[in-house]
Amino acid sequence: MIRLRSAAESTFGGLPGAFWWLWIGTLVNRIGGFVLPFFAFYVTGPLHRSAALAGAVAALFGAGAAVSGVVGGVLADRIGRKPTLVGSQLANAVTIVVLGYARSPWALALGALVVGLATNAFRPAQNAMIADMVPAGDRVRAYALNFWAINLGFSFSMMAVGLVTHFGYRALFYADAATTTLCALLIAAMVHDTTPPETLRAARSRQTVGEGTRSHDGLGAVLRDRTFIAFVATTFLLLTVFNQCQTGLPIAMAASGLSASSFGQIAAINGVLIVLFQMPVTRLLKRYPEGRVLAGAGLVIGAGFGLLTFGQSAAMYVLCVVVMTMGEIGNTPTGQAVSARLSQDHLRGRYQGVYQLAWTLSQVVAPLVGGAVISAYGGTPLWIGCFAVTALTALVFLRIGKQVERRVAVARSAEVEQAQQAQTSTQVVADGQQPELATA
Missing domain, CATH: 1.20.1250.20 (MFS general substrate transporter like domains)
Incomplete structure (x- = not known):
């Protein structure tokens, strides 16, 4: 209890x-x-x-x-x-x-x-x-x-x-x-x-000064953040693989002779597993660095699709969805948290908007890639390619994770330094006032 x-x-x-x-x-x-x-x-x-x-x-x-x-x-x-x-x-x-x-x-x-x-x-x-x-x-x-x-x-x-x-x-x-x-x-x-008030003040300042400042401290600043753009691009690649569950997977299941109702029942496993395991798994993964969580979650997603190279029965499709969902559980909230961590406070909305491109563009590209590969070569090359892409994203996520940790460490050092300076200034003012009080 x-x-x-x-x-x-x-x-x-x-x-x-x-x-x-x-x-x-x-x-x-x-x-x-x-x-x-x-x-x-x-x-x-x-x-x-x-x-x-x-x-x-x-x-x-x-x-x-x-x-x-x-x-x-x-x-x-x-x-x-x-x-x-x-x-x-x-x-x-x-x-x-x-x-x-x-x-x-x-x-x-x-x-x-x-x-x-x-x-x-x-x-x-x-x-x-x-x-x-x-x-x-x-x-x-x-x-x-x-x-x-x-x-x-x-x-x-x-x-x-x-x-x-x-x-x-x-x-x-x-x-x-x-x-x-x-x-x-x-x-x-x-x-x-x-x-934050400073965000709105910065927005009004950019509007007052003009377009030149807006590009320097607006969306342009987000696009020049190399670590963040690398993170968004890597997330896009991973999500292009993940979204094969909405394109490549149903096409392959239909080719295997499974009905639409069977696809719906197997796809429903995804939502059930997320409802049951999202929070326990999140508590478990909290102890690990975010870069490693993203890398591991990506490999699990790729492994789920890779399992289909060993067979395409109903049982294998169920196993694919189960494994892939566990990777999704680790990836999605961690990716959103990393996006927020990389964001500059006064540009947080813009950072989140650019991060959304990884999701929306992958939903456009995934069906094109999945349909083309299956039509030309069949399902097996697609599943092998899915695992290969996630292996690549895992390596990049590990590197990005280290850069995120360095940025967080630098930001914390700056905050500590500012706090110490503020404390010193307060002490100086207080020391300066003491003689006047004594005289009075």
């Missing part, structure tokens, strides 16, 4: 109340996340459109999401985390409803692009807000809890989608918009804006 209480306290204790309202908002939003996971099925099924159109629409959504992630990061620094988060959620709710009325190919394509432009702008603001309110030592745990909420809500939405469709497919769009709006209202009412 004592051990259970200690585990619960180390998992859920010590985080600010505002974080938990943000967590509840995330959970509510994901519970109603019906549209995007089923949109390709909706296009090819009830709308009777081609698979090619469904793929093109998905690519346009990904393109919009890539742009909105960067724009959302800039807005999170310029106008604040909370306004960006709430505004993007409300815009997402409106565009989702409008998309529900699209029927022609052009309307579907434009609608998906606009939804992509709205839906991803909140992510850098949310990640920056978590980094603002949670101390550095607890950020991996906070991001893990947020990732847990996403998957908990996703699992519920996948179970509830059949019930919602009894009211017609358009009900999916309205239910999605309703939960997104409720999330925005919860954050608007219960979460204060965490944007």
